[in-house]
Amino acid sequence: MTVPIAIIGTGIAGLAAAQALHKAGHAYRLFDKSRGAGGRMSSKRSEAGSLDLGAQYFTARDRRFVDQVNQWKAQGLVAEWTPLLYNAKEGQLSPSPDEQVRYVGTPRMGAIAKAMAVEEFTTFNCRITEVFRGAHHWHLLDAEGCSHGPFSHVIVAVPAPQATALLAAAPKLAGVVAGVQMEPTWAIALAFDTPLETPMQGCFVQGSPLDWVARNRSKPGRNDSPDTWVLHATSQWSKQHIDLPKEAVIEHLHGAFAELVNCAMPAPAFSIAHRWLYARPAGNHEWGALADADLGLYVCGDWCLSGRVEGAWLSGQDAARRLIEHLE
Known part of the structure; x- marks a missing residue:
């Protein structure tokens, strides 16, 4: 019987690792604490439709990722977004x-x-709390006290602060990962029954609690009514208000949005807030992936590279490639 490889995390990094392992003919099992896949690439269903509260868009620069994006396009999973973009600086909006x-x-x-x-091949609603080695294989322990295994190798594909806790069996690796700082982001969505009278569809903001604003209906496949906007706060503001109640976060960021958009702004018909504790790495790394190949532990994530969606996919692919090379 083939002993599968465990992958913890179903964000783009974990899924890319699974994709590469499957292509090479290796059995795997994915675990995730959430109800569905995607991590910060997931969408939240709401009474205002489906909302992208995490990653807003992505770019493709590396040839390998460009090839992947073209495949997704051919499958109808991806489309180009060409928004009317603005910059906001010192209260001034400019295209x-x-x-x-x-x-x-x-x-x-x-x-x-x-x-x-x-x-x-995926187990959802399962938060892995410990990765431990038996006589010959790896086993995982979840928050309910259930054990999963055996596994020949383990790929940890979660944000660095969460990964550190799972790497107790590899102190050197844990030490490197523990040094990675990740920054939070408060995200909110506001829906208006009457569309806001602004041509803006996306905006990079400076000198405000807001960092980014996007009009949801401007994205392909999202002809939603009401007029829904997604707002991201800056890392600095998010850190300062990390434990603020969601209602207060919505009130603050709605106020900042009203200042930003120079048009009449009614009270939203719907609002929602989500706190991303580990939204982006504080600094750039060029690791690709991290590994203790002798132990059979591998670590990947967007924080191993650029912090972008492309970085997450490349990191997952790199972790799988290193693992496969070690097996050959």
């Missing part, structure tokens, strides 16, 4: 067109992860 090609999942960002996660 900010650029040549950057931006992609979004369709009809929601979570469509990509949903297509990549094979349900029969």
Whole structure:
């Protein structure tokens, strides 16, 4: 009987690792604490429709990722997003067109992860709390006290602060990962019954609690009514208000949005807030993936590279490649 490889985390990094292992003919099992796949690429269903509260769009620069994006496009999972972009600085709004090609999942960002996660090989609603070595193989312990295994190798594909706790069996690896700082982001969505009278569809913001604003209906496949906007706070503001109640976060960021958009702004018909504790790495690393190959432990995530969606996918692929090479 083939002993499978365990992958903890079904964000893009974990899913990319699974994709590469499957292609090479290796059995795997995915675990995730959430109800569905995607991590920050997942979408939240709400009474205002499906909302991308995490990753807003992604870009493709590396040839390997470009090839992958083209495959997703062919499958109808991805489309180009060409928003009317603005910059906001010191209260002044100015158009900010650029040549950057931006992609979004369709009809929601979570469509990509949903297509990549094979349900029969995935265990959701399962928070892994410990990775330990038996006589010959690895085993995982979950928050309910249940053991999973045996596994020949383990790939940890979660944010660095969460990964550190799972690497007790590899102190050197744990030490490196513990040094990675990740920053939070408060995200909110506001829906208006009457569309706001602004041509803006995306905005990079400076000098405000807000960092980014996007009009949901401007993205392909999202002809939603009401007029829904997703707002991201800056890392600094999010850190300062990390434990603020969601209602207060919505009130603060709605106020900042009203200041930003120079038009009449009614009270939202719907609002929602989500706190991403580990939204982005504080610094850049060029690790690709991290490994203790002799032990059979591998670590990947967007924080191992650029912090972008592309970085997550490349990191997952790199972790799988290193593992496969070690087996050969």
